Amino acid sequence: xxxxxxxxxxxxxxxxxxxxxxxxxxxxxxxxxxxxxxxxxxxxxxxxxxxxxxxxxxxxxxxxxxxxxxxxxxxxxxxxxxxxxxxxxxxxxxxxxxxxxxxxxxxxxxxxxxxxxxxxxxxxxxxxxxxxxxxxxxxxxxxxxxxxxxxxxxxxxxxxxxxxxxxxxxxxxxxxx
Numbered sequence: 001x002x003x004x005x006x007x008x009x010x011x012x013x014x015x016x017x018x019x020x021x022x023x024x025x026x027x028x029x030x031x032x033x034x035x036x037x038x039x040x041x042x043x044x045x046x047x048x049x050x051x052x053x054x055x056x057x058x059x060x061x062x063x064x065x066x067x068x069x070x071x072x073x074x075x076x077x078x079x080x081x082x083x084x085x086x087x088x089x090x091x092x093x094x095x096x097x098x099x100x101x102x103x104x105x106x107x108x109x110x111x112x113x114x115x116x117x118x119x120x121x122x123x124x125x126x127x128x129x130x131x132x133x134x135x136x137x138x139x140x141x142x143x144x145x146x147x148x149x150x151x152x153x154x155x156x157x158x159x160x161x162x163x164x165x166x167x168x169x170x171x172x173x174x175x176x177x
Contacts, residue, residue: 027054027084027086027097028042028044028054031044031054034169036175037051039054042054042055042059042063044086046174050089051088051089051090051174052086052087052088052089052090052174053086053087053089054084054085054086054087055082055084055085055087056082056083056084056085057081057082057083058081060081060082060085061079064085064087065125068128068129070125070128070129072125075124075125076121076124076125080118080121080122082096082097082098082122083097083098083099084096084097084098084099085097086172087131088172088173088174090173091132091173092130092131092132093131093132093133093134093173094122094126094131094132094133094134095134095136095172095173096118096119096122096133096134096135096136097136097137097138097167098115098118098135098136098137098138099137099138099139100112100137100138100139100140100143101139101140101142102139102140102142102143103142104142109148109151112137112148112151112155112162113151113154115135115137115155115158115160116158116159116160118135119133119134119135119158119159119160122135134160134161135159135160135161136160136161136162136163136167136171137155137160137161137162137163138162138163138165138167139162139163139164139165140164140165141164141165143162143164144164
C-alpha cells in the first residue's frame with residue numbers, strides 16, 4: 001500500500017524531529033538545532049558518540065570517497081554532485097537527498113523521473129564500502145498535487161522515496177530523543 005506523504009511536517013517540532021524544507025534546507029543546521037545532536041564540522045554526534053557524517057556536492061568526493069580510496073573516474077563516466085548525503089554509521093547506510101523546489105510547471109517535473117538512474121550511479125560509487133544506499137527526494141509543497149501521482153508511484157516502485165516539505169529523522173535511521 002502506498003504511503004501517504006507527510007504534507008504537514010512535524011508541527012511545532014518540525015525542526016527538532018526532521019529535516020524541513022525551507023528553500024535551501026541544511027540538514028546539519030536542522031540537526032544542530034535538535035538538542036539530541038551535536039555537529040562538529042561534517043560529523044554528527046549523539047551523546048558524544050559519532051553517529052554520522054554529512055556531505056554536499058564535491059565534499060562527498062573529497063571527504064568520503066577519497067577516505068575510502070574510491071576513484072570515481074574508474075566507476076562512473078561523470079561526477080554527479082549530490083545536494084546532500086548523510087552517512088549513518090549505526091545502520092551503515094548512505095542517504096542521498098536531492099532537493100527539488102518548484103513554483104510552477106517546468107523541467108523539475110522530468111528530473112523526478114531520473115531517481116532510478118541516480119540511485120544506480122551512487123550505488124556503484126558506494127558499493128566498494130559495503131554500505132547500503134538510499135535515494136530520497138525532498139520536495140516543496142508545490143509537488144503535493146494529483147498530477148504527480150504517476151511519478152510518485154514510479155519513484156516508490158524503483159526503490160526510492162520522496163517527501164514533501166519534511167524528512168522525519170527516523171527515515172535517516174536516526175532517533176530524535
